[in-house]
Amino acid sequence: MSEPIRDRLVSLRRSFHRYPEPGWREFHTTARLVEEIRAIGVDELAVGPDAYDPADRMAVLDDEVIEPWFDRARERGTDADLLDQMAGGNTGAVAVVDRGDGPSIGLRVDIDGLFVEESTDESHVPADEGFRSEGDGTMHACGHDAHMTWGLAVLDAIASSDFAGRLVVFFQPAEELGGGAHAMAESEYVAGLDYLLAAHVGLDHPTGEVVAGIEKPLAMAHVDVTIEGTSAHAGKAPNEGDNAMHAMGTAIENAYGIPRHGDGMTRVNVGRAEAGTASNVVAERALMEAEVRGETTELMEYVKTRLERVSRSAARMHGCEAEFDVISECPRADSDPELVDVVAAVAGGVPGVDRVVPTAEFGASEDATFLMECVQEDGGLASYLIVGTDHPTSHHTPTFDVDERSLEHGVDVLVESIRELERRHPLPRGGEDQ
Numbered sequence: 001m002s003e004p005i006r007d008r009l010v011s012l013r014r015s016f017h018r019y020p021e022p023g024w025r026e027f028h029t030t031a032r033l034v035e036e037i038r039a040i041g042v043d044e045l046a047v048g049p050d051a052y053d054p055a056d057r058m059a060v061l062d063d064e065v066i067e068p069w070f071d072r073a074r075e076r077g078t079d080a081d082l083l084d085q086m087a088g089g090n091t092g093a094v095a096v097v098d099r100g101d102g103p104s105i106g107l108r109v110d111i112d113g114l115f116v117e118e119s120t121d122e123s124h125v126p127a128d129e130g131f132r133s134e135g136d137g138t139m140h141a142c143g144h145d146a147h148m149t150w151g152l153a154v155l156d157a158i159a160s161s162d163f164a165g166r167l168v169v170f171f172q173p174a175e176e177l178g179g180g181a182h183a184m185a186e187s188e189y190v191a192g193l194d195y196l197l198a199a200h201v202g203l204d205h206p207t208g209e210v211v212a213g214i215e216k217p218l219a220m221a222h223v224d225v226t227i228e229g230t231s232a233h234a235g236k237a238p239n240e241g242d243n244a245m246h247a248m249g250t251a252i253e254n255a256y257g258i259p260r261h262g263d264g265m266t267r268v269n270v271g272r273a274e275a276g277t278a279s280n281v282v283a284e285r286a287l288m289e290a291e292v293r294g295e296t297t298e299l300m301e302y303v304k305t306r307l308e309r310v311s312r313s314a315a316r317m318h319g320c321e322a323e324f325d326v327i328s329e330c331p332r333a334d335s336d337p338e339l340v341d342v343v344a345a346v347a348g349g350v351p352g353v354d355r356v357v358p359t360a361e362f363g364a365s366e367d368a369t370f371l372m373e374c375v376q377e378d379g380g381l382a383s384y385l386i387v388g389t390d391h392p393t394s395h396h397t398p399t400f401d402v403d404e405r406s407l408e409h410g411v412d413v414l415v416e417s418i419r420e421l422e423r424r425h426p427l428p429r430g431g432e433d434q
Helices: 009-018 027-040 063-075 080-085 144-159 181-185 244-255 297-317 337-347 368-377 405-424
Strands: 044-047 093-099 104-110 165-172 195-201 209-215 219-228 266-275 285-294 321-330 355-361 381-387
Touching: 009 027, 009 144, 009 405, 027 044, 027 063, 027 080, 027 093, 027 144, 063 080, 093 144, 104 144, 104 368, 104 405, 144 165, 144 195, 144 405, 165 181, 181 321, 181 368, 195 337, 195 368, 195 405, 209 337, 219 244, 219 297, 244 266, 244 285, 244 297, 266 297, 285 297, 297 321, 337 355, 337 381, 337 405, 368 381, 381 405
Parallel strands: 104 165, 104 195, 195 381, 209 355
Antiparallel strands: 044 093, 093 165, 209 381, 219 285, 219 321, 266 285
């Protein structure tokens, strides 16, 4: 019998930290999760295309982008059968503990890393203590290594308890791409969930603080705009060209001129742009990668529609054509007050938690909202909670790290919230007497 995960949170988190993999390329990560899940012993385990329909994925990558990571996982000794099952980038897993009558509860944790080169400075704990990322140019710079550890520890604790009900843990790939939650939200495993919990570490909340549920996550869409023009000799006959670079410049300038909306906050940003081949050639092709956000899903759609309009108009102005592709997107979904109250009450009794914040504005975007929205529309309740950690620098930076005391805090809050939901199910709603 394997050692309980609750007794090895730090070593498990560090093993995940050492081998980060980016979205839709989490081959070794998924296999490592499966190894732990099988040791726990669950009632159902679905991997990759058995956990969701690959056609429902967003931000899907080309094979040439995926293959080096697939090969690297094979070289690392990853189980060949699991690799074959995940071919094409179908990573991630869903684990189910089904223990008879009781509530159906979901827990979502994300598993992907980021393209961040981790610091080698001796003051950086992972470098100093020997668990720095071994994948050059990639890093768990957002705490997903901690999230996976929580997911496994919660699964283990519930599986070994007298829990009555159904627990579904979603080990979701490609969160950083905004690509994985939609597929899992469309899967059979979401159907019938009474409650859904999602969790994140840190986010500028210190160790010992828990936010029981977020409000106002921004709806978001990632888009690619490709502009096709006509090349020409820039010196001899520039008039014969249709300048895709000039069209892109016009589109970028006009994107930042999209009127802000009176109904709430909106955002637009062009984060990457490239065009042309040489200084003496009129550029025939340009690409820009952009994102839009809104305080509501409707406001995000407003900005997205306006961005498409200005992109196509700028292309036509310069004799070009524009292709507008939505790569991924996610809606706004707020935590339900009834579930927030349960998490807050539980968190207040967890050792090491000295401050509970009922709700806080998120201020960013998260594709877990697909799962939240799906559960809520089906009559269930959802909450996205934050477990504070002292991180020395911001998320997505080379020196990001977590205070490993928060590993225990997260497990305790999640396990006890699940057990409390089991005891109190069905949870009164909308001010009903408790």
